[in-house]
Amino acid sequence: MVGIVGYGTYIPRHRIKVEAIAKVWGADAPSYERGLLLKEKSVPTPDQDTITMSVEAAKNALRRAQIDPSEIGAVYVGSESHPYAVKPSGTVLAEAIGATPEVHCADFEFACKAGTEGMFVCIGLVQAGLIRYGLGVGADTSQGAPGDALEYSAAAGAAAFIFGDDKVVAEVEETYAYMTDTPDFWRREHQFYPEHGGRFTGEPAYFKHIMGAARGIMAKANATAADFTYVIFHQPNGKFPQRVGKMLGFTKTQIEPGWLSPTLGNTYSGSSPMGLASTLDIAKAGDRILLVSYGSGAGSDAFIFRVTERIDEVRDVAPRTRDQLDNNKVYIDYGTYAKFRGKIRKAT
Amino acid sequence: MSSPRYWREIPQRYRLEAGKCTDCGNIHFPPRLVCSACSGRQFETVKLSDEGTVFTYTIIRVAPSQFVDQAPYAVGIVELDDGVRISAQIADVDLDALEIGQRVRIEFRLIQNEGEAGIICYGYKCVPA
Numbered sequence: 001m002v003g004i005v006g007y008g009t010y011i012p013r014h015r016i017k018v019e020a021i022a023k024v025w026g027a028d029a030p031s032y033e034r035g036l037l038l039k040e041k042s043v044p045t046p047d048q049d050t051i052t053m054s055v056e057a058a059k060n061a062l063r064r065a066q067i068d069p070s071e072i073g074a075v076y077v078g079s080e081s082h083p084y085a086v087k088p089s090g091t092v093l094a095e096a097i098g099a100t101p102e103v104h105c106a107d108f109e110f111a112c113k114a115g116t117e118g119m120f121v122c123i124g125l126v127q128a129g130l131i132r133y134g135l136g137v138g139a140d141t142s143q144g145a146p147g148d149a150l151e152y153s154a155a156a157g158a159a160a161f162i163f164g165d166d167k168v169v170a171e172v173e174e175t176y177a178y179m180t181d182t183p184d185f186w187r188r189e190h191q192f193y194p195e196h197g198g199r200f201t202g203e204p205a206y207f208k209h210i211m212g213a214a215r216g217i218m219a220k221a222n223a224t225a226a227d228f229t230y231v232i233f234h235q236p237n238g239k240f241p242q243r244v245g246k247m248l249g250f251t252k253t254q255i256e257p258g259w260l261s262p263t264l265g266n267t268y269s270g271s272s273p274m275g276l277a278s279t280l281d282i283a284k285a286g287d288r289i290l291l292v293s294y295g296s297g298a299g300s301d302a303f304i305f306r307v308t309e310r311i312d313e314v315r316d317v318a319p320r321t322r323d324q325l326d327n328n329k330v331y332i333d334y335g336t337y338a339k340f341r342g343k344i345r346k347a348t
Numbered sequence: 349m350s351s352p353r354y355w356r357e358i359p360q361r362y363r364l365e366a367g368k369c370t371d372c373g374n375i376h377f378p379p380r381l382v383c384s385a386c387s388g389r390q391f392e393t394v395k396l397s398d399e400g401t402v403f404t405y406t407i408i409r410v411a412p413s414q415f416v417d418q419a420p421y422a423v424g425i426v427e428l429d430d431g432v433r434i435s436a437q438i439a440d441v442d443l444d445a446l447e448i449g450q451r452v453r454i455e456f457r458l459i460q461n462e463g464e465a466g467i468i469c470y471g472y473k474c475v476p477a
């Protein structure tokens with residue numbers, strides 16, 4: 001049966017606290033901390049981008065998969081912060097892990113759900129017998145405009161998943177997609193920062209699509225919330241995944257292992273895939289996991305996984321997600337953050 | 349760095365591919381055409397270890413123009429676990445805490461941009477293990 005053969009994540013070491021951002025803009029830090037359940041977020045250094053984080057996450061996935069990288073037949077990177085406008089991030093990634101030249105490669109874009117799109121397509125290609133293994137990556141170094149609400153959450157991170165039909169650590173039991181044209185968030189060509197349609201965020205966007213996808217896949221699989229050991233929803237902040245989980249009848253215990261956003265922020269295309277990786281880090285054979293991504297624009301991909309016994313062999317051969325999140329952190333101030341993220345113009 | 353040179357060096361820069369002399373076993377990084385130990389000309393491609401220790405280092409305070417924004421930063425010679433020494437920037441490190449003998453590992457990083465419109469050059473740096 002097709003499933004995840006290896007998985008890995010990467011989180012940069014640097015962090016900025018919500019209160020350090022709020023101080024600069026005269027905003028009320030507690031309203032973000034308590035209202036949106038956001039404490040701090042990851043920040044990439046100037047020498048880190050979607051490509052470098054994808055490579056590190058993919059190397060961790062390869063350590064767990066223990067396969068020959070030349071057997072990877074497809075490399076898909078999903079991101080809304082691809083370093084090149086024209087030239088796929090996957091070209092560099094595939095070369096760096098040694099998957100070239102017999103490999104199909106494309107970049108995906110769909111706001112925060114670009115990562116699960118690559119995973120979705122890999123599953124299909126493996127199932128069809130067109131490739132032996134496929135690598136799907138979700139990674140972003142997203143930016144919010146200075147002072148914008150998104151600046152408190154836009155973070156950096158990557159998750160990589162290798163799919164195949166042998167050496168499986170989590171079988172794919174079901175997939176489902178739910179998508180409409182909803183203008184809640186977009187960025188036009190040549191614009192540096194995205195725009196968001198305030199009235200569309202929330203109910204008609206995040207909640208409608210996540211609930212549509214979750215209910216759709218559960219109906220398809222004839223399952224209820226109680227049939228899952230764990231669940232991961234897209235995490236634009238700390239609060240939304242908790243709220244949508246409650247609306248769908250899930251408990252905090254089911255959400256907890258993959259709930260990274262309070263101290264990670266929103267890693268966009270990396271967000272729910274990183275939550276899945278963090279959940280696999282603690283899962284046991286037989287556990288059933290529901291993953292529902294969300295991308296503005298708008299749509300959700302949903303997956304049901306069942307963990308196999310091979311999870312015990314692979315979980316500790318690469319760094320766990322929660323360890324990367326909690327350890328070796330370096331806190332920076334807003335000035336350093338603005339320099340790292342290219343938010344200030346320097347003398348030339 | 350010119351695009352053709354960067355492109356030619358991708359196997360070393362991305363994957364740490366070295367040349368191992370099939371006659372005497374010496375590992376050369378970057379790969380060579382002739383073995384400096386035995387003058388052999390046959391090599392097999394081997395991938396270097398991605399962990400090692402800091403053999404020595406220096407702090408760059410007056411940087412070349414393309415790295416000015418990063419100064420001060422550390423550049424070191426790192427002895428990888430297979431015995432091969434490479435020179436690399438040591439990133440994500442507190443410069444006051446950096447020590448000879450410290451454990452480091454290889455990470456894939458952006459090395460430099462060829463201006464605003466040119467190619468982006470990637471390669472390896474070392475970070476604290």
Ligand SMILES: [Zn+2]
Nearest residue numbers: 369372383386
């Ligand atoms: Zn020799």
